[in-house]
Amino acid sequence: MxxxxxxxxxxxxxxxxxxxxxxxxVCENGHAFDVARQGYVNLLPVQHKRSKQPGDSKEMVIARVQFLNSGLYEPIANKLAEIAFVQIAEGEEACFMDAGCGEGYYLDYLFNYLKDKKGGGALSFIGLDISKAAIAESARRNKQITWLVGTNRQPPVDNASVDVIQCVFGFQSFEGFNRVLKPGGKVVLVEPGPDHLKELREIIYREVIKSDPQDLSCAEEMGFSVVDRQSLRFKTGLINHEQINNLLLMTPHFYRATKQGREAAGNLQELELTVDVVFRVLEKGNQRNL
Ligand SMILES: C[S@@+](CC[C@H](N)C(=O)[O-])C[C@H]1O[C@@H](n2cnc3c(N)ncnc32)[C@H](O)[C@@H]1O
Incomplete structure (x- = not known):
């Protein structure tokens, strides 16, 4: 490709x-945005910010880089790439966007998965995240992807110009997705299934609630329909103290856990985890206005 x-x-x-x-x-009205030394562009104007440093902190990003680079979540990246690949028509130009791409692991994986496929059309890749620290890490990972600091609420891309959006454990904004997707374009959501990381949750919470994937009625009201649903379940094998700490730090569990729970997890030397992930593909209706 x-x-x-x-x-x-x-x-x-x-x-x-x-x-x-x-x-x-630059745009024709004179607004200009610098390309950072690392190659990304900050397209998050101050009026789109809800805090001084929105999104994941540098500490969370570093924990996620270390955890994901250990390969423990590679089966998720691989299944996501397989699902994303079948959403595009053979031989046609297509644009992929990762909305809330974090430090770029899943989009970089997709890029490498697709670039070796024969007979495909021309592809472009945009990684978008509200965290500057996350995008700076992404830019280190892959220089051929366009990395942007920006928000899923108002993605800084043209109307109806994206073929596939992937949103992995991320902040879903169907208004933003609807505007930038082509008619018939797809959103691939990757979300925790009911048993995801249950062994860790049993340690950090007093009571473990089986979490269901996000309700999609607001997306359906906009004209999206769910066209595929798959799940992936596997055991990680024993992971070590450092991996447990990185995993805790890179997820919202760190802030939601009880103090005792965080301490108990911090003292663990090893743990085996269940990974339980749900993939849902939504299609944007053809009839819908932007
Ligand atoms: C749980 S992390 C997932 C990161 C990555 N997708 C992964 O799974 O490795 C959620 C990400 O969403 C980003 N985020 C939060 N709010 C956002 C928004 N409004 N627009 C874009 N990204 C956002 C955070 O900065 C963070 O990188």
Missing amino acids: NILKAHNLACPIDGARLFSREKQL
Whole structure:
């Protein structure tokens, strides 16, 4: 497959198309955004921020880099890539966006999975996350992907220009997804299933509630329909003290856990975990207006 640079970036202030000019992206109305030394672009204007440093902190990002690089979640990345691949038509140009890409592990995996496929069309890849620390790490991982600091609420890309959005354990914003997806475009959601990390949750919470994947009625009201649902379940084998701590730190469990729970998890030397993940594919209706 050929890899294209994303050519559908939009100004986060007025929505006009962005063009490359020297070390900046600029729109026709004079808004300009610097390309950072690491290669990413910050397209999150202050008026779209709800806090000074939104999204995951550097500490969380580093924990996630270390955990994911150990390969424990590779079966998730592989299944996601298989699912994303079948959403695009053979030989046609397609744009993939990872919404809430974190430090880029899953999009980089998809990129490498697709780039060796024969007979495909030209592909472009956009990784979007509200955390600057996460995007700076992503940019280190893969220089051929377009990495953007921005929000899923208002993705800084053109209307109806994306073929597949993947959102992995991320913040889902169907209004934003609806605007940027082409008619018939797909959203692939990766979410925890009821038993995901149950052994860790039994340690950090007083009571373990089986969590169901997110209710999608708001997406369905916008004209999305669920066209596929699959799940993946496996055991990690024993993971060590450092991996347990990284896993805890990279998830919202760290903040939700009781103090005693965090301490008990912090003292564990090893633990075997159940990974239980649900993949749902939603299709944007053809008839829907943006
Ligand atoms: C649980 S992490 C998942 C990261 C990555 N998808 C993964 O699974 O490794 C959630 C990510 O969503 C990002 N995030 C939170 N709110 C966001 C928003 N409004 N728009 C884009 N990203 C957001 C966080 O910064 C964080 O990187």
